[in-house]
Amino acid sequence: MAVLVLADADLGRLTPATARIVAGAAELGPVDLLVDAAAAEEARSLAGVHRVLAAALPATADALAQLLAVLAEPYTHIVAAANASGRDVIPRLAALLDIQPVTDITAILGPTRFERPIYAGNATETVSDGQAKHVLSLRASAFAATVGENSAVVSNISPEVASATEVIAEVRTQSERPELSTAQIVVSGGIPLGDRFALVEDLAGKLGAAVGATRALVDAGHAPNDLQVGQTGKIVAPDLYVGLGISGALQHLAGIQGAKAIFAINTDAEAPLMKIADVALVADLFEAVPAVIAELDRLGIKR
Amino acid sequence: MKILVAVKRVIDHAIRIRVKPDGTGVETANLRMSMNPFDRHAVEAAVRLAEAGQADEIVAVSIGPKAATDVLLTALAMGAHRGLLLETDAKLETLAVAKLLRHVADEEKPDLILLGKQAVDDDSNHVGQMLAGLLGWPQATFASAIELADGQATVTREVDFGRQTLRMSLPAIVTADLRLNEPRNVGLPMVMKAKSKPLATRAVAGLGIDITPRLVVETVTPPRERAQGRVVATPAEFAQAIAAEIGKMEPR
Numbered sequence: 001m002a003v004l005v006l007a008d009a010d011l012g013r014l015t016p017a018t019a020r021i022v023a024g025a026a027e028l029g030p031v032d033l034l035v036d037a038a039a040a041e042e043a044r045s046l047a048g049v050h051r052v053l054a055a056a057l058p059a060t061a062d063a064l065a066q067l068l069a070v071l072a073e074p075y076t077h078i079v080a081a082a083n084a085s086g087r088d089v090i091p092r093l094a095a096l097l098d099i100q101p102v103t104d105i106t107a108i109l110g111p112t113r114f115e116r117p118i119y120a121g122n123a124t125e126t127v128s129d130g131q132a133k134h135v136l137s138l139r140a141s142a143f144a145a146t147v148g149e150n151s152a153v154v155s156n157i158s159p160e161v162a163s164a165t166e167v168i169a170e171v172r173t174q175s176e177r178p179e180l181s182t183a184q185i186v187v188s189g190g191i192p193l194g195d196r197f198a199l200v201e202d203l204a205g206k207l208g209a210a211v212g213a214t215r216a217l218v219d220a221g222h223a224p225n226d227l228q229v230g231q232t233g234k235i236v237a238p239d240l241y242v243g244l245g246i247s248g249a250l251q252h253l254a255g256i257q258g259a260k261a262i263f264a265i266n267t268d269a270e271a272p273l274m275k276i277a278d279v280a281l282v283a284d285l286f287e288a289v290p291a292v293i294a295e296l297d298r299l300g301i302k303r
Numbered sequence: 304m305k306i307l308v309a310v311k312r313v314i315d316h317a318i319r320i321r322v323k324p325d326g327t328g329v330e331t332a333n334l335r336m337s338m339n340p341f342d343r344h345a346v347e348a349a350v351r352l353a354e355a356g357q358a359d360e361i362v363a364v365s366i367g368p369k370a371a372t373d374v375l376l377t378a379l380a381m382g383a384h385r386g387l388l389l390e391t392d393a394k395l396e397t398l399a400v401a402k403l404l405r406h407v408a409d410e411e412k413p414d415l416i417l418l419g420k421q422a423v424d425d426d427s428n429h430v431g432q433m434l435a436g437l438l439g440w441p442q443a444t445f446a447s448a449i450e451l452a453d454g455q456a457t458v459t460r461e462v463d464f465g466r467q468t469l470r471m472s473l474p475a476i477v478t479a480d481l482r483l484n485e486p487r488n489v490g491l492p493m494v495m496k497a498k499s500k501p502l503a504t505r506a507v508a509g510l511g512i513d514i515t516p517r518l519v520v521e522t523v524t525p526p527r528e529r530a531q532g533r534v535v536a537t538p539a540e541f542a543q544a545i546a547a548e549i550g551k552m553e554p555r
């Protein structure tokens with residue numbers, strides 16, 4: 001068994017997802033971590049990494065898939081994060097290798113047995129993969145990060161791959177808040193927030209939480225697309241998820257099934273999110289949220 | 304300029320599915336079926352490009368049982384010109400679907416292939432990328448805007464950090480996200496009228512493409528039930544419950 005993991009990095013820094021997927025992948029065998037050269041130092045200190053492969057990684061999926069295909073030969077498993085970048089490249093790589101990929105894995109039951117959710121998380125499939133190679137993506141939120149120190153060997157490689165695609169613009173959401181898909185606490189807002197999304201950020205700020213939103217609020221232009229939580233947005237698995245003015249459509253619930261505790265504030269006690277919440281408050285969020293913040297202040301809660 | 308758009312028939316997205324008690328799959332009997340929502344955005348994008356004079360022909364293709372003719376008729380009613388059903392009752396993995404679509408692409412020689420970014424049944428999010436890999440074409444997944452000019456596509460994508468815009472030459476593959484457009488609704492009369500448009504059916508079995516599954520689905524299980532929650536009466540109690548929850552958290 002030998003595993004090649006594609007690190008998740010942005011602007012030369014590893015994202016919190018990397019330590020989690022390395023932890024998952026380490027269950028399969030010794031991990032070689034492919035990383036952009038800029039993040040190589042950070043990568044070699046990650047516990048669970050056997051060797052770092054550092055390269056000037058291509059920015060687009062066509063070239064990255066080609067590179068991974070070239071590197072694939074000695075590995076039994078090739079693993080990436082089940083986020084937008086991993087979802088872009090893993091299936092393409094799998095097709096190049098003539099392998100059926102297994103993606104969005106939430107549990108590794110053995111080297112060739114995996115669990116993955118289907119139907120917006122309303123069912124879980126256990127699949128066994130008897131192919132010669134396994135091309136996989138892991139949901140970072142389903143695995144705990146590796147802990148400990150390391151100083152893995154770094155091998156520099158200079159891949160020769162070409163892209164037929166040019167990146168001509170990027171718009172980055174600027175935020176002080178922690179990364180959503182791996183955050184310990186998430187506070188999300190629904191459509192009633194309208195242009196008062198700052199209220200969600202206020203409560204999140206108090207709790208050291210990441211912020212999220214429903215598709216309805218993103219569609220309405222009141223929150224950036226990368227904050228959408230759900231079947232077609234980001235998957236979160238915090239210890240605490242606080243939903244403000246969110247009905248709890250099945251596509252939204254798909255994104256929060258891994259949450260340990262779900263808290264909700266809604267004027268409608270019958271809203272599906274209220275029905276599944278561990279703690280529910282029937283109230284107008286515009287009145288309740290400032291009062292919640294005031295009480296948190298009184299209790300001296302600050303993270 | 305020819306566009307191929309792939310559409311899948313799935314259990315309607317509004318239906319909450321149930322897992323069969325024997326763990327062999329989900330209940331599908333007597334459920335409303337419809338076009339995968341993401342594919343509706345893909346069809347809409349194709350039709351708008353045609354309406355803007357940027358495409359002359361839209362071919363909609365679906366792979367599945369005879370009943371998948373439904374979703375092809377919907378695509379035709381939305382504005383596609385011609386339909387093609389690759390008929391099979393087999394349960395197909397995404398690699399097989401991509402190989403079948405490559406076969407269609409080799410025959411039809413489209414300049415652009417549009418697909419939904421994922422299907423809401425298996426939630427795979429594979430086929431566009433796999434097809435692009437098999438054809439060796441550039442890809443732009445999770446598209447929220449598409450522009451065509453001078454034989455190139457400029458596509459804005461929804462990504463982890465926000466949005467990214469890519470430019471690539473045609474032929475290319477684009478997968479649609481939900482904010483790409485607002486798909487038009489087509490009523491039954493329009494679907495009936497679409498029956499006059501050409502719609503060909505071919506058997507998957509005759510194409511000589513290996514569609515044997517590579518994976519074994521051992522079981523399908525329902526999600527675990529969440530414990531019964533409680534209702535608190537005041538924002539202060541809600542805040543106290545948050546504080547208690549934080550008190551239980553382990554550092555991570």
Ligand SMILES: Cc1cc2nc3c(=O)[nH]c(=O)nc-3n(C[C@H](O)[C@H](O)[C@H](O)COP(=O)(O)OP(=O)(O)OC[C@H]3O[C@@H](n4cnc5c(N)ncnc54)[C@H](O)[C@@H]3O)c2cc1C
Pocket residue numbers: 189190191192213214215216217228229230231232233234244245246247248249250251252255265266267268271283284285286316340341423481
């Ligand atoms: C293919 C597909 C994919 C989708 N993917 C996603 C996804 O990834 N993520 C996602 O979120 N959605 C997704 N959706 C959309 C989803 O179906 C719902 O439409 C959406 O989640 C609803 O958002 P909402 O809860 O903000 O709005 P609503 O459903 O309108 O709910 C608003 C809630 O706010 C409550 N409320 C109103 N005013 C107040 C107030 N003053 N104080 C407190 N409560 C108040 C209401 O009682 C209601 O419960 C998808 C849909 C489709 C078809």
